[in-house]
Amino acid sequence: MASMNLYSLVLVVVALVSTPLAVVAGDPDILTDFVMPMMWGMPMNITGDYFTYTGFGGWELPVTSFTVQKASMVEFPALNGQSVSYAKLRFPPGTVNPTHTHPRASELLLVIEGALSVGFVDVRDIFVDTAGKLYTKDLVAGDMFVFPKGLVHYQSNQGSNLAIALSAFGSANAGTVSVPVTVFGTGIDDAVLAKSFKTDLPTVQKLKAALTPPPKH
Numbered sequence: 001m002a003s004m005n006l007y008s009l010v011l012v013v014v015a016l017v018s019t020p021l022a023v024v025a026g027d028p029d030i031l032t033d034f035v036m037p038m039m040w041g042m043p044m045n046i047t048g049d050y051f052t053y054t055g056f057g058g059w060e061l062p063v064t065s066f067t068v069q070k071a072s073m074v075e076f077p078a079l080n081g082q083s084v085s086y087a088k089l090r091f092p093p094g095t096v097n098p099t100h101t102h103p104r105a106s107e108l109l110l111v112i113e114g115a116l117s118v119g120f121v122d123v124r125d126i127f128v129d130t131a132g133k134l135y136t137k138d139l140v141a142g143d144m145f146v147f148p149k150g151l152v153h154y155q156s157n158q159g160s161n162l163a164i165a166l167s168a169f170g171s172a173n174a175g176t177v178s179v180p181v182t183v184f185g186t187g188i189d190d191a192v193l194a195k196s197f198k199t200d201l202p203t204v205q206k207l208k209a210a211l212t213p214p215p216k217h
Contacts, residue, residue, distance in 0.1 A: 026105075026170075027083040027104065027171050027172055032081075034051075034078065034080075037077055050078050053071050055069060055075060056069060056071065056086075060090075065092065065095055066091055066092070067089075068090075069087065069088040071087065072172060072174070073172040073173050080172055082172055083172060084168065084169065084170065084171075085105075085168075085169045085172050086169070087169070088164070088167075089167060091155070091156075091165075093159060094157065094158070095157055096155070096156040096157070097154060097155040098154060098178060099178075099179040100152070100153070100176050100177055100178045100179055101151060101152050101176075101179070102147075102169060102171075102176060103149075103175045104171040105149055105169040105170040105174035105175075106147060107167050107169055108144060108146050108147075109165050109167045110144050110167075111141050112142075112165060112166060113141055113162065113164040114140075114141065114161050114162055115140045115141070115159050115161075116138075116155050117137075117139070118153070119135055120134075120148065120152060120154075121133070121151060121152045121153070122135065122151065123151065180211050181211050184204070184210075185211040185213055187212075190204050190205060190208070
């Protein structure tokens with residue numbers, strides 16, 4: 001009964017937060033071909049190395065939990081001003097990329113190994129009211145799926161083999177807002193959450209204990 005209560009609460013969280021989290025933005029246009037970092041000095045000092053990223057190559061250690069390797073403007077400075085970025089997602093069997101949004105970009109996911117179950121929750125459309133509608137699909141290697149900008153979505157490996165995917169974003173810094181952590185891991189009062197989701201304090205406290213990030217030192 002307790003597990004069902006938690007499951008129902010999570011579904012309510014996704015439905016309720018999908019609309020306010022849909023506030024979106026985008027990368028500004030630049031007036032040059034690319035943004036030159038100060039450390040490189042004059043433009044003639046830049047070589048092809050600046051436009052190359054090798055972080056996705058090489059031998060990889062086995063993983064037991066969901067992992068993501070990013071190639072955003074933080075890891076790959078040449079992306080600054082280009083409105084593109086990548087991420088490599090690895091899903092061991094039974095793992096999930098929890099519900100989240102990208103406020104500054106759509107996401108185009110390509111499964112390159114294994115299989116994934118994916119989905120996103122729609123918000124109110126300007127022409128048709130599709131608020132709260134869940135779109136899902138089971139993907140295999142070679143399939144692509146697009147997650148519209150700012151909408152709550154997830155990916156899950158429900159199979160018995162490793163799944164790997166590449167995600168392309170229409171922003172050099174798409175941003176990630178985790179739904180569970182945003183709601184239960186940011187210090188909102190227990191009583192407020194219990195009343196908001198019509199549940200009890202022990203359920204809220206159990207979720208908080210699992211989702212509150214460790215303190216920064």
